[in-house]
Amino acid sequence: NAGVTQTPKFQVLKTGQSMTLQCAQDMNHEYMSWYRQDPGMGLRLIHYSVGAGITDQGEVPNGYNVSRSTTEDFPLRLLSAAPSQTSVYFCASSYPGSAGLDTEAFFGQGTRLTVV
Amino acid sequence: KQEVTQIPAALSVPEGENLVLNCSFTDSAIYNLQWFRQDPGKGLTSLLLIQSSQREQTSGRLNASLDKSSGRSTLYIAASQPGDSATYLCAVKTNAGKSTFGDGTTLTVKP
Numbered sequence: 533n534a535g536v537t538q539t540p541k542f543q544v545l546k547t548g549q550s551m552t553l554q555c556a557q558d559m560n561h562e563y564m565s566w567y568r569q570d571p572g573m574g575l576r577l578i579h580y581s582v583g584a585g586i587t588d589q590g591e592v593p594n595g596y597n598v599s600r601s602t603t604e605d606f607p608l609r610l611l612s613a614a615p616s617q618t619s620v621y622f623c624a625s626s627y628p629g630s631a632g633l634d635t636e637a638f639f640g641q642g643t644r645l646t647v648v
Numbered sequence: 649k650q651e652v653t654q655i656p657a658a659l660s661v662p663e664g665e666n667l668v669l670n671c672s673f674t675d676s677a678i679y680n681l682q683w684f685r686q687d688p689g690k691g692l693t694s695l696l697l698i699q700s701s702q703r704e705q706t707s708g709r710l711n712a713s714l715d716k717s718s719g720r721s722t723l724y725i726a727a728s729q730p731g732d733s734a735t736y737l738c739a740v741k742t743n744a745g746k747s748t749f750g751d752g753t754t755l756t757v758k759p
Contacts, residue, residue, distance in 0.1 A: 565746070575737070575749040590746065622691060636682060637739070637747065639692040 534558045538623050538640035545613040545647045553608040553643050555623030561638075563626045564606040565590070566598065568619040569642075575622065581606055582628070613647045620644050650675045650742045654750035661728055662758050669723040669753045671738035676716045679741040683712050683723050686735045686752070695736075696723070728757045 539554045557564065565580040567590075577590030579598040587598050595617060597609040606625075610617060626637040651674045661667050671681070680699045684692040696705045696712040698721065704713040711724040721738060735754045739747040 567749075572751070574751040575739075577746060577748075580746055624692075636694045636697040638694065639684075641691040 536623055536625055536638050536640040538621075538643050540643060541641065542644050543646070545610070545645065547613060547615060547647060549613050551610050551613065553610075553621055553623075553645070555606045555608065555640060556604050557606075557623075557625040557638070558604065559625060559627070559638065560603060561625035561627045561635075562603065563628060563637075564600065565624045565637075566596070566606070566608045567622045567624065568592065568617075569622060570619050578608065578621075610645075615647045618645060618647045650678075650740060650748040652738060652740050652748050652750040654736075654738060654753050656753060657751065658754045658756075660756040660758065663728060663730060665728050665757075666724070666726050667728055667755070669725070669736050669755070671721040671723070671750055673719045673721075673740045673748075675740075675742060676719055677742065678716065679743070681712075681714055681721050682739045682741070682747070683710075683721075684737045684739065686737060688735075692737065725755075728755075730757045730759050733757050 536557045562583045566578040567575040569575045576592045581587045581600040621643045623640045624637045627635040653672045655670045682697045683695040686692050698705050698714040709726040714721045733756050735752040737752045739749045741747045
């Protein structure tokens with residue numbers, strides 16, 4: 533079982549460059565989310581999606597774009613990278629079971645991004 | 649706004665000890681609460697999921713409880729082992745697709 537796959541695992545960008553972090557899941561999960569994890573600040577939600585074609589902002593959306601054209605994929609785009617975006621990024625997915633009883637969330641292994 | 653707090657931030661215990669990790673949240677209107685384990689440099693691994701209608705869940709040496717009215721959850725680890733050393737995170741889901749995480753408790757189990 534592949535689960536949630538994130539690519540790349542590591543990336544170094546120069547300030548002002550753009551890039552896309554990829555996230556794919558093979559569990560037919562409707563819910564997908566992007567988090568960033570920073571020392572002393574825990575995991576913070578960037579954007580999330582409750583299904584194909586539907587996205588919404590989380591706690592720290594500025595500087596990031598997302599789209600959800602398929603159930604499987606949820607890419608995160610950095611439009612113009614800044615040093616403040618140096619972080620570890622995690623993608624997660626889950627399934628909205630019946631009566632609001634979501635399944636457990638599954639996480640990818642993360643992408644370590646450094647912006648210089 | 650939901651806020652999640654985990655106490656203590658770090659815990660060191662000798663092997664074989666039973667221990668309790670705490671998670672508190674400010675808004676009791678939750679969908680579920682999930683406990684995760686994170687090893688250094690790795691992703692999050694789900695340990696236990698408690699739905700809002702449930703009081704506890706068990707898996708092996710782990711037992712998680714949920715008291716929505718008081719905004720608290722505990723993760724009980726029995727007979728701790730060095731392999732249990734990791735950071736333990738709790739996450740509270742308050743809306744479809746959205747979860748709020750605590751900062752975690754870093755556990756060290758000494759042989």
